[in-house]
Amino acid sequence: MSPQLKTSLIRIGSIFGTSVFLLGVLIAMKPTPEKREPEAALPPPLEVSYVNMGAERAHVVAQGVVKPLREINLIAEVGGKVTNVSDQFRDGAYIDAGTQLAGIENRDYLAALTSADARVADAEQLLATEAGRAKQAAKEWRNLGSKEANDLFLRKPQLASAKATLAAAKADRERAQLNVERTKLTAPFEARVRSKNVDIGQYVSPGTKVATLYSTDKYIVRVPLTDRQIALINLPISTSGNDIVNPPVATLSAVYGGQRLEWKGHLARTEASIDERNQLVYGIIEVHDLASTNLDTAVELPVGLFVSVDIEGREIDNVIRVPRTALNDAGLVYVINPESHKMNGVKAEIIQVDGSDIIVRGNNLSASQMVVISAPPWARDGIEIRPRQGEQFIAKQGASDNDAGASTASIETVVADSE
Numbered sequence: 001m002s003p004q005l006k007t008s009l010i011r012i013g014s015i016f017g018t019s020v021f022l023l024g025v026l027i028a029m030k031p032t033p034e035k036r037e038p039e040a041a042l043p044p045p046l047e048v049s050y051v052n053m054g055a056e057r058a059h060v061v062a063q064g065v066v067k068p069l070r071e072i073n074l075i076a077e078v079g080g081k082v083t084n085v086s087d088q089f090r091d092g093a094y095i096d097a098g099t100q101l102a103g104i105e106n107r108d109y110l111a112a113l114t115s116a117d118a119r120v121a122d123a124e125q126l127l128a129t130e131a132g133r134a135k136q137a138a139k140e141w142r143n144l145g146s147k148e149a150n151d152l153f154l155r156k157p158q159l160a161s162a163k164a165t166l167a168a169a170k171a172d173r174e175r176a177q178l179n180v181e182r183t184k185l186t187a188p189f190e191a192r193v194r195s196k197n198v199d200i201g202q203y204v205s206p207g208t209k210v211a212t213l214y215s216t217d218k219y220i221v222r223v224p225l226t227d228r229q230i231a232l233i234n235l236p237i238s239t240s241g242n243d244i245v246n247p248p249v250a251t252l253s254a255v256y257g258g259q260r261l262e263w264k265g266h267l268a269r270t271e272a273s274i275d276e277r278n279q280l281v282y283g284i285i286e287v288h289d290l291a292s293t294n295l296d297t298a299v300e301l302p303v304g305l306f307v308s309v310d311i312e313g314r315e316i317d318n319v320i321r322v323p324r325t326a327l328n329d330a331g332l333v334y335v336i337n338p339e340s341h342k343m344n345g346v347k348a349e350i351i352q353v354d355g356s357d358i359i360v361r362g363n364n365l366s367a368s369q370m371v372v373i374s375a376p377p378w379a380r381d382g383i384e385i386r387p388r389q390g391e392q393f394i395a396k397q398g399a400s401d402n403d404a405g406a407s408t409a410s411i412e413t414v415v416a417d418s419e
Contacts, residue, residue, distance in 0.1 A: 046372055046373070046374070046376065046385070047372075047373040047374060048336060048370040048371060048372055048373060049322060049326075049370065049371050049373055050369075050370050050371075051320055051335070051362065051365050051366065051369045051370065051371055052320065053318055053319070053320060053362045053365075054319065054320070054321075055315050055316065055317045055318075055319070056315070056316055056319050056321060056351075056352075056359050057312065057313065057314075057315050057316075058232040058233075058313030058314055058315070058316055058351065058352055058359075059232075059310055059311065059312060059313055059352070059354065060225070060229045060232050060233055060310070060311040060313055061308060061309070061310055061311075062223035062224060062225060062229070062283075062308075062309045062311065063223065063306065063307065063308055063309065064221040064222050064223040064224075064285070064306075064307065064309060065221065065222070065304060065305070065306055065307075066219050066220075066221055066252075066287075066301055066302065066303055066304060066305045066307060067219065067220055067221070067222070067303065067304075068214035068215050068216070068219055068220075068303055069215050069217070069218050069219065069220055069286075070189065070214065070215040071194070071212065071213070071214040071215070072188070072212070072213055072214075073209045073211075073212055074101070074185060074187075074209070074210045074211045074212070074213055075207060075208065075209060075210065076104065076182075076185065076198075076204045076205070076206060076207065076208045076210055077179075077182040077206055078104060078109065078179050078182045078183060078206060079104075079203070079204060079205040079206050080104040080105045080106070080108070080109075080183065080203070080204065081104065081105045081201065081202070081203050081204075082102055082103070082104060082105075082198050082199065082200055082201060082202045082203075082204060083103050083104065083105045083200065084102065084103040084200065085101070085102045085103075085198075085199060085200050086099065086100060086101050086102065088101070089101040089102060089193065089196055089211070090193060090196055091193055091194070091195060091196055092192065092193060093192065093193045094190075094191075094192050094216065095187045095190070095191055095192070095193065095213075096187070096190055097187055097188065097189045097190045097191075098186055098187065099186060099187045100184050100185065100186050101185050101186065101187060101210070101211060102185045102198060102210060103183060103184055103185065104182075104183040104184075104185070104204065105183070106180055106183040109176065109179040109180045109183060110180060112176045112179065113173065113176040113177055113179075113180055115176075116169065116172045116173035116175075116176040116177075117173055119169040119172060119173070120166070120169040120170055120172075120173050122169070123162070123165045123166035123168075123169040123170075124166055126162045126165060126166070127159075127162040127163055127165070127166050129162075130155060130158045130159045130161075130162040131159060131162075133155050133158070134154055134155040134156065134158070134159045137154045137155050138154055141154065185210050185211075187213060188213075189213075189215055189217075190215065190216055190217060191213040191214060191215055191216060192213065192214055192216050192303075193211055193212070193213060194211075194212040194213065194214055195211060195212045196211050197209050197210055197211055197212075198210050198211075214303065216290070217288075218286055218287060218288050218290075219286075219287045219290060219301055219303065220268075220284050220285060220286055220287070221252065221265070221284075221285040221287070221307060221309060222271075222282050222283075222284060222285075223282065223283050223285060223309050223311075224275075224278070224280040224281075224282055225270075225280060225281045225282070225283050226280060226281075227279075227281075230281060232313040232314065232316075232351075232352065233248055233267070233311060233313045233314065234313065234314040235248075235267070235270065235283075247266040247267050247268055248266065248267045248311050248312045248313065249264070249265075249266055249311075249312045250264075250265045250266055250267055250285045250309050250310065250311045250312070251263070251264060251265075251309070251310045252264075252265060252285070252287065252301070252307045252308070252309055253307060253308050253310070254305055254306065254307040254308065256299065256302065256305060257299065259295065259299075260294075261292040261294065261295065261299055262292060262293055262294040263287055263289070263290070263291075263292055263293060263301050263307075264287070264289060264293055265285045265286055265287035265288070265309075266285070266286060267283050267284070267285055267311055268284050268285070268286040269283070269284050270282065270283050270284065271283075271284065283311075285309055285311075287301060316351060316359070316361075318361065318362050318363070319351055319359050319360060319361055319362055320359070320360055320362050320365065320371070321354075321357050321358070321359050322357065322358060322360065322371050322373070323356060323357055323358075323373055323374070324353070324356055324357060324358050325373060325374040325375070326358070326371055326372060326373055326374065326375060327348055327350075327358060327375070328345075328375040328379070330345075331347060331348060331350075332345035332346060332347060332348065332375070333345070333346050333348040333360065333371055333372075333375070334346070334371070334372040334375050334379050335365060335369040335370060335371055335372070336369065336370040336372065336385050337369060338369070338370065341384050341385045342381075342382055342383065342384055342385070343372070343379060343380070343381065343382070343383040343384075343385055344381050344382075345379070345380070345381055346364045346365060347364065348360045349361040349363065349364075
C-alpha cells in the first residue's frame with residue numbers, strides 16, 4: 001500500500017468517527033417531551049335568543065280558485081232564426097246590463113200580437129154589448145113590477161162570460177207582447193262573455209243556450225278552513241245567513257304574467273254546513289276591487305286563477321316568535337336559565353307556523369330565559385352552558401320588550417353531567 005493511500009484512509013476514518021461521536025452527543029442532549037392529555041373537542045357554538053313575550057297577529061293561509069259571484073247560461077225563450085248579432089257579442093267581451101246580444105226573427109210574433117189585439121177589441125165589444133143588454137133587461141124587469149128577477153133574464157151569466165173572454169184576450173195579448181220582447185236576447189247584468197254559442201242565420205228553439213255570462217262586479221274565492229284555523233280567525237259560527245260584521249281582511253296573491261300580484265278582499269261569510277267528507281268549513285272570500293294593489297300598473301283579477309289567501313286573524317297575547325330550527329323532532333324548545341346556565345327542554349305549544357318562524361305560547365317560558373335558536377342533536381336536559389370568552393348572557397342591543405322575539409347572542413357550550 002502506498003503512503004498516500006494510507007494517509008487518505010486515515011483521514012476518512014477520522015472524519016467518520018468524529019461524525020458518529022457528534023451525532024451521539026446531539027441525541028443524548030435532546031430534551032424529553034412532556035406528556036400532555038389530548039384536549040376534548042368543544043361542541044359547535046350555539047345561537048340563542050332572549051325570551052320576550054309579546055302579542056302577534058295570527059294569519060291563516062288557504063288556497064282556492066277565483067270564481068264570479070254570478071254565472072248564468074243565457075237561454076232562448078222563443079224559437080226562430082237569428083237575424084242579428086251585436087259586435088260586442090264575442091268571447092271575453094265586457095258588456096253592460098241591458099245590452100242586446102242577438103235578435104231572433106220576430107215577424108211571426110208580431111203577427112200573433114196583432115191577432116191578439118184584434119181579439120181584445122172583439123172581447124171589449126162583446127162586453128159592452130152584454131152590459132147594455134143586462135141594463136135593458138133590468139129596466140124591463142122593474143117595469144113588470146116584480147121584486148125578484150131571474151139571473152138568466154137579467155143576462156148576468158152572459159155578462160160574466162163576456163168579462164172572462166176579455167180577460168183571456170188581454171192575457172193572450174200580453175203573452176204575444178212578451179214573445180216579441182223575447183226575440184231580443186239581452187244581458188241581465190253587467191257581465192263578461194265566457195262563451196258564445198249562436199251566430200247569424202242559426203235556428204234556435206226554446207231552451208237553446210245562447211251564451212254563458214258571468215258578473216264582473218265582484219268575485220269570490222271558496223277556501224277550506226280547519227277547526228284550528230277558525231279559532232285563529234275568531235270566526236263566529238252563525239246560522240242567520242248574514243255576512244260577518246267587521247269581516248277579516250284577506251290578501252289574495254298569485255303569480256300571473258310572470259309577476260307576483262296581490263288583491264284585497266275580505267272573508268264575507270261561511271257556507272251553511274260543514275263538509276261531511278273532510279269536516280272542513282268553507283269560507284267565502286269576496287273581492288270587490290278587482291285591480292291588483294302591489295304594482296303601479298293594475299292588473300284585473302282573472303277568473304279561474306288559483307290563488308293563495310292570507311286571512312288576517314285575531315291578536316294573540318303572551319307568545320314568542322322563534323325560528324323553526326328551535327323546535328326539535330320531539331316538539332321541544334330548549335331554553336337556558338341564565339343563573340344555572342343549564343339547558344332544559346320545554347314542550348312547545350305551537351300557535352302558528354309563519355314561513356321560517358313559529359309562534360309558540362309562552363306559558364312554560366319566562367322573560368329571563370334564552371331560547372336555543374338551532375337545537376343541536378346532542379341537546380338534553382342538564383347540559384351546562386357558558387358564554388364565549390369576553391361575552392355575557394345578555395341580548396345584543398336592538399332587542400325590544402314589545403317584540404315577540406329578541407336579537408341573538410352567540411355562545412359556546414361545556415358538557416357537564418346531567419343533574
